[in-house]
Amino acid sequence: KQEVTQIPAALSVPEGENLVLNCSFTDSAIYNLQWFRQDPGKGLTSLLLIQSSQREQTSGRLNASLDKSSGRSTLYIAASQPGDSATYLCAVKDNNNDMRFGAGTRLTVKP
Amino acid sequence: DAGITQSPRHKVTETGTPVTLRCHQTENHRYMYWYRQDPGHGLRLIHYSYGVKDTDKGEVSDGYSVSRSKTEDFLLTLESATSSQTSVYFCAISEWRGPTDTQYFGPGTRLTVL
Numbered sequence: 001k002q003e004v005t006q007i008p009a010a011l012s013v014p015e016g017e018n019l020v021l022n023c024s025f026t027d028s029a030i031y032n033l034q035w036f037r038q039d040p041g042k043g044l045t046s047l048l049l050i051q052s053s054q055r056e057q058t059s060g061r062l063n064a065s066l067d068k069s070s071g072r073s074t075l076y077i078a079a080s081q082p083g084d085s086a087t088y089l090c091a092v093k094d095n096n097n098d099m100r101f102g103a104g105t106r107l108t109v110k111p
Numbered sequence: 112d113a114g115i116t117q118s119p120r121h122k123v124t125e126t127g128t129p130v131t132l133r134c135h136q137t138e139n140h141r142y143m144y145w146y147r148q149d150p151g152h153g154l155r156l157i158h159y160s161y162g163v164k165d166t167d168k169g170e171v172s173d174g175y176s177v178s179r180s181k182t183e184d185f186l187l188t189l190e191s192a193t194s195s196q197t198s199v200y201f202c203a204i205s206e207w208r209g210p211t212d213t214q215y216f217g218p219g220t221r222l223t224v225l
Contacts, residue, residue, distance in 0.1 A: 004153075032211050043201060044154075044216040051211045089153070091214075097142075097161075098169075099214065101154040 002027045004092050006102035013080055014110050021075040021105045023090035028068045035064050035075050036089045038104070044089065048075070080109045114138045115217035117202050123223045130189040132220050134202030142205035142212070143185040144169075145177060147198040148219075154201065160185055192224040 003026045013019050023033070032051050036044040048057045048064040050073070056065040063076040073090060087104040094100075114137035124130050134143060144159040146169075156169030158177040166177050174196060178186045189196055200220045205212035 034214060036216075043218045044203075046213055046215055049211065049213045091154075097159065099144075099156060100170075103151070103153045 002030075002092055002094060002098070002100045004090060004100050004102040006088075006090060006105050008105060009103065010106040010108075012108040012110060015080060015082060017080050017109075018076070018078050019080055019107070021077070021088050021090075021107070023073040023075070023102055025071045025073075025092045025100075027094070028071055029094060030068060031093045031095050033064075033066055033073050034091045034093070035062075035073075036091065038087045038089060040087075047088075077107075080107075082109050082111050085109050115202060115204060115215060117200075117217040117220050119220060120218065121221045123225065124192055125225050126193055127191050130192050130222065130224075132187045132200055132202075132222070134185040134187070134217060136183055136185075136204050138204075138206075139182055140204040140206060141182075143179065144203040144205075144214070145175070145185065145187045146201045146203065147171065147196075148201060149198050157187065157200075192222075194224050196222065197224045198222060 005024045030052050034049045035047045038044050050057050050066040061078040066073045085108050087106045089104045091099050091101045116135045118133045145157040146154045148154045155171045157175050160166045160179040176188045202217040203214045
């Protein structure tokens with residue numbers, strides 16, 4: 001059974017700082033990995049999706065990397081802003097359409 | 112939001128009563144999913160559908176049933192609600208581009224079982 005872990009559970013940084021969120025998974029036989037953002041009381045917003053054959057994806061100030069062999073993915077946020085404050089979730093999908101989520105990292109960017 | 116709506120958005124019910132949650136999508140996506148989100152557990156898959164009348168169980172399917180009689184609607188039913196089913200329920204769809212899919216989520220339904 002795939003297990004997905006996100007460390008740290010919470011992170012607080014000053015505005016403008018670059019930061020990295022970590023996601024690790026136990027089974028490297030994945031189909032894809034997706035990063036989401038969730039604001040309090042809201043649904044999930046898809047940020048980036050990395051296929052199993054890819055190493056990274058970029059969207060604006062966000063960059064996600066994938067290293068299947070080590071079971072790790074990182075989400076890099078450049079020049080953080082208070083509006084980036086949210087919980088960030090990673091989810092790993094296997095070849096049987098089973099998607100497993102991490103518990104998330106709650107990010108606070110202080111003005 | 113990929114045209115996903117959920118109803119109701121909030122519901123309070125009593126133990127033992129039946130409850131049906133509805134997910135509606137407007138973009139003809141084949142795959143639809145129901146998740147629940149609980150503190151300490153993250154999101155867990157309850158059931159999913161890969162077409163009209165085609166459904167399969169997820170990680171936490173006990174106590175839940177689903178139906179999909181039309182492409183646009185995916186219903187989640189709690190036949191006899193229990194307090195352990197108090198949760199936030201999210202519907203999602205898969206949007207396929209080439210060889211892979213991206214999941215998009217609805218706004219969620221907060222269910223409280225007293």
